[in-house]
Amino acid sequence: MKKNISINLQGMIFHIEEDGYDVLSRYLAEVKTHFSGYRGHEEIVADIESRIAELFAARLSGLKQVITLEDVEAMTAKMGRVSDFQTADEAEDDEEILAEAVASGSAQGTYTGSRPSAGYSAGSNAKSATTAAAAEEEDGTKRLYRDMANRKVAGVAAGLARYFAVNPLWIRLGFLALMIVFPILLDGTPLENFSEKLPAISVLTYIILWVVLPTRFDGTPTDEDPVFKKLYRDTDTGKVGGVSAGLAAYFKTDVVLIRILFIVGLFAGGFALPLYIILWILLPEAKTASDRLRMRGDAVTLSALDNNLRNSPFEEGATPVNNRPVGTFLENFFTNIRPLINLLGSAIRVFVGGVMTITGFFLLLALLIMLGVGLGMIPESDNVFMGPLPAYTFFNGLSPWAVVCFFLMTAIPALALLLAGLGLLLRRTILTRTASLTLLGLWLLGIVGSSVAGTRLAREFQHEAEVTQSTNLSPLTSAQLVLDRRYSDNGEWVDLDLVPVDSGQTPRLERIISAKGATEEDARQTAATSVAHSIRMPNDSTLSIDDHYTFQPGARFRGQEMQLRLLIPRDRTFRMNESFSNWLEDDNYVNGRAPIHPEQHTYRLRGSKIECIGCTEEDLRGDSNDGGYDEPNADYEAGQADADTDSTDTDMHINIHTDEDGDNVRVDVESKAAQFSADPARYGSGRRSFADLRDFSRIEASGAYYVHVRQGNEFKVEAAGSDRDLRRLRVTRDGDQLVIRSRDVGFMPSLSFSQHPVLIRITLPTLRVVELSGACRLNAAGFQNEDLKVEQSGACVAALDVNVPNLSIDMSGACRTDLTGQATFLSVDASGACQLNALRLPARRAEIEMSGLGKAKVRVREQLRVDLSGDSDVLYAGDPDNVQQELSGSSHVTKISDSE
Structure with missing residues (x-):
């Protein structure tokens, strides 16, 4: 049994064994003593403690929660010790400073003289155990292998990255670019045929390397290997934002070359400016000494930190010179306007959240109403519509479980929209993970149930049949009929045709109704019993016909359609008001020409067309040569003092001209x-x-x-x-x-458009x-x-x-x-x-x-x-x-x- 101590390293809590704590305290005391003479030594020590915390965190797992002495020794082996790079004079000075710190109780560790402790001896042994990668560097040779310690699939990308001393991320992105990006970019170019082969070549190359290359499992983790660099903005040597200097340090090239490339890109399409701004925003600034080491690919050790600080151009108490006034001005400017940007962002967040909340609420409310109608909790009503039809006509053909599944499939996204909007407004997550997974499961269940219900419902539309219902208009005994149209906003539109019959017969109205069903008999039964249409005969000469039909209570929607045929004897004349005339097509008239004022004339049927009795050319619309409806023409301007020019047809004409070869086209x-x-x-x-x-x-x-x-x-x-x-x-x-x-x-108001x-x-x-x-x-x-x-x-x-x-x-x-x-x-x-x-x-x-x-x-x-x-x-x-x-x-x- 060992005694454990809780320590805090830069905000991270660790449990460490007592003997390991003693070694760590001594180690940190020496670090503080050595770096106390440098400018910003507090920041340097904090940076070292952060690196130690990273190394400790990497050694913990679900089964290992305590830092042991071996973990501390491994850390000192990686970080190095002050004595590794100290001169004899500096060591004596540090011994005196450390002795004073121990006497005052501020050393935070034990000191037993200059003899290394057992912990440090173990650290030396650990340091002497070099890896195979270090041996390669000593031999001066580089070998290509699959790095299994940093693999994502087979270690090929990680091995290539270690061979070329770059981050594996770039190699993986390169493979993805060859398989996806380049075929898209080269599409339609002379290299299109080659680009189509790039994905296959990339996959084949990866498989070959997977088979041929040897494997190694002793590679250093990427985040601990000094070979792998991290991209930062170098504001110490930068001129504007430090982007060029950071890229130069990362690729180990001259910063002047990077700046020239950005300038060339600025004039060659202008892509360099947005790229520079994006990198300025995304790349972190190398603020600390360890950041600068990582930026150059150097290992974060005490020796490297000491060399970096010794080579710093700023001495203790010196004021740094601002060598990038433009970048500093821009950064200060955006820092000052950050409250305004935050306010604008908050306004956008509130607006988007409010729109999402309101939209989700009303969608959910509408779906709840439909659920009530579908389950019979809300009585059938013609005032609840789904499109142009009453909602109950859809739900009468569905089982309750199908209605519930459809509700889950549509209502859960509406609820998610509502909760997402509330989350934006309240700036917190509304649902827990368990609730979110529950809703996801219900939504998937709704999709499956709706698919099954939809398949069953489709069977009800396999066959089609029609029936004809005839109504005798015997009360209409007058020699001249008056036809009227009764307009209705509810129901489905019907078309009307006038059909001549033999003289002496009684006028009648035929309703041709079609519907669909699982069988033809079901379709015929549905057509005969599911719809209703009304006519009125207030006297012996007037017939008023509804221009819409409605559904019977309890009816189910099965694609019903209705066509009206009014059969009029040839010896009967009739008049019609303007609304009834508008119901008819111009093709129903002789020569396709309807009267301008239809209510002022008398008509009869000649063949299958309507003939205006006594109409002159001036009374008819359009031109007798075009046979169709035309707009008011030049004759409309007769007698109008304020008419400027003759009116002409306003049709649009598209003319396409080509040369003899058909290459040049002009429209x-x-x-x-x-x-x-x-x-x-x-x-x-x-x-x-x-x-x-x-x-x-x-x-x-x-x-x-x-x-x-x-x-x-x-x-x-x-x-x-x-x-x-x-x-x-x-x-x-x-x-x-x-x-x-x-x-x-x-x-849908567009459906009621009038010609x-x-x-x-x-x-x-x-x-x-x-x-x-x-x-x-x-x-x-x-x-x-x-x-x-x-x-x-x-x-x-x-x-x-x-x-x-x-x-x-x-x-x-x-x-x-x-x-x-x-x-x-x-x-x-x-x-x-x-x-x-x-x-x-x-x-x-x-x-x-x-x-x-x-x-x-x-x-x-x-x-x-x-x-x-x-x-x-x-x-x-x-x-x-x-x-x-x-x-x-x-x-x-x-x-x-x-x-x-």
């Missing part, structure tokens, strides 16, 4: 001008007025609206279109900005900014003497007739702008396939920046500056005195005659 994207009718009667019977919107000078429009803007002394906003489209229109004022956009209707345009007429005294996005069209005129800025994105088109000092056009996507009037300065910034026609707007000066497939036509009198990239073209008229061009790619700048 031209063209779209027509933004002209449209300003007559509300051309857009439908619905009207809305926004009399309370005043005091705005900016307009923002998003969607597919026709925006007609004119200058006036008062504010006025009106809209014309179908009733349904006007219900979806939202016009508000945000500060001095008028905002026009569509309301969010239903689960029929909505006209918005705006009158205001001053217009400063216009922002268009989507597929909006703008026609603005009459504004003068105020700077104007127009921003367009998407497929917007605009036509402006203005007289302003400065006109700024910003376009992206496939926009088009036509300009008329005058401007002192015209600025254009376009990207994508944009078009600009400003030949009718002479400008004194113009600046044009375009990228992509843009095209611009301008008229300039004095100065033109052009910056083009990609396949952009600029045509300019006039005789500017100064034309500046910056072109890249296949861009062109061409002068055209004034007559064009």
Whole structure:
């Protein structure tokens, strides 16, 4: 039995046997005595104690918790003793100092004279037992072998590292680079074929070395071997951050060469500057004497520390000279702004944590509601949706265990997001390791259960069948029918076709319902019993049909779809309101041309098409030659005093040109001008007025609206279109900005997009900014003497007739702008396939920046500056005195005659 003593070495607690403690105390007393005459001796002794603590910690394990005398002797053998490098005079001085320390009780050890103790004798024996690696150095030969003491796989990388005296990390990274990085970097280069073979070559080389090289198990651990250096920043000899000096010490080369390489890299692509900054941030500074020894690859021993201190240029009491003022200034600057950076980091942490917490909470709440619906704890309701369908239609076909598994699979990530956000806010971990592993197990269980349930559910969609349900419309006895459409936000959309039947028959409505199931009989039964659709006949001539169908209580979703067929006798005429007309496709009409005002006409069925009785060419939309729906054309402008030019088709045309060999490809994207009718009667019977919107000078429009803007002394906003489209229109004022956009209707508002345009007429005294996005069209005129800025994105088109000092056009996507009037300065910034026609707007000066497939036509009198990239073209008229061009790619700048 031995007595143990607890000691503290630089914050690390060790239990050491009493005899080992005596030797260690004596050892440290000699170290303190010897280094007491050096500048910063407290730091030197603390550094030595830290190294001793590292060596002691490496000798402890789960079965060995006490430092023995043998451990202390092994430490002294590695660190060396003061007497190994002391001169006789220095030894006598240290003996006197140590004797005084023992007399005063500050030596922290026992002293028995100059005779070495048994511990030191053992240390000498340990030191004399050199390793095989040291023998190699004495022979002057180096042998390649597999280093099994520092292996990760087979010791090949560690053996190569020891042979070339580098850290094994670099060899391992080199192998990974050959297998992963280089094949990616060389892809598409002349070395592509060779790069594809690099992974196989690397693996084969590793296997060959594994087989051929001999093994050694007596290698020194990497962190204790002086051969392996550690990369630091050398701020003692550095000029800025000490990076170059640290690299030079690591690679044992001249620091001037490293600095030259950084300078060359700075001008050869600029990669050297970010690399230098990254290394400055990541590499630690060599602050202590032991750090400087490790940086140069020297062993951390007392002898090496003494030599390092003796060669130090600073004597006791001397003030170090700052040889890197730039680096010191930068470090002090970032140290001073660290509180600001910490504050910014805290703000980002709180913001991200708050977003994660709120998102996770609402996701978890929604999933809990769905769980309640799926388990029957929340009654069936059409107000709980999953996409466009009621939630219960999904859960009725699932077993409770499948619902729970699906909940676990989706709710646990939401809970993890919530807890991660709380952890960021509270700056601590919320869940313990046990709880985290439990949630992980439940999540994996949920994934497995959901996969099994999904497989079973897929069997319910293997077969498809359809049924036809017919309803006799015998109450409709009038010779002329009135067809009405009942709009509904709930349920699934249905399509309607009008089908002629023989004269004298009774009108009827057929519902063709399809569904899926495990068998055709199941699918047929589901189609017949799972959906509901309503019609109303308030009198003997009016038929009102729902445009959506709903699910029956207890129904299960099996991909149900419904198609309506209204069978009308050929001898019966009918009328229909605008909403019913909008339900039909233009192809349902004769020649594909529907009336502009469908509620004003009478119809009959001719063949399978709808014929408008008594309609003239002026009453029909589009052109008889195109057979499809067209936008309001030039005839809409008849009688309109404020119409500027004829309206034309706005379709986009893409032309691709190639040479004879097909090598050079040129793409031209063209779209027509933004002209449209300003007559509300051309857009439908619905009207809305926004009399309370005043005091705005900016307009923002998003969607597919026709925006007609004119200058006036008062504010006025009106809209014309179908009733349904006007219900979806939202016009508000945000500060001095008028905002026009569509309301969010239903689960996916984009599904309710209408092909029929909505006209918005705006009158205001001053217009400063216009922002268009989507597929909006703008026609603005009459504004003068105020700077104007127009921003367009998407497929917007605009036509402006203005007289302003400065006109700024910003376009992206496939926009088009036509300009008329005058401007002192015209600025254009376009990207994508944009078009600009400003030949009718002479400008004194113009600046044009375009990228992509843009095209611009301008008229300039004095100065033109052009910056083009990609396949952009600029045509300019006039005789500017100064034309500046910056072109890249296949861009062109061409002068055209004034007559064009």
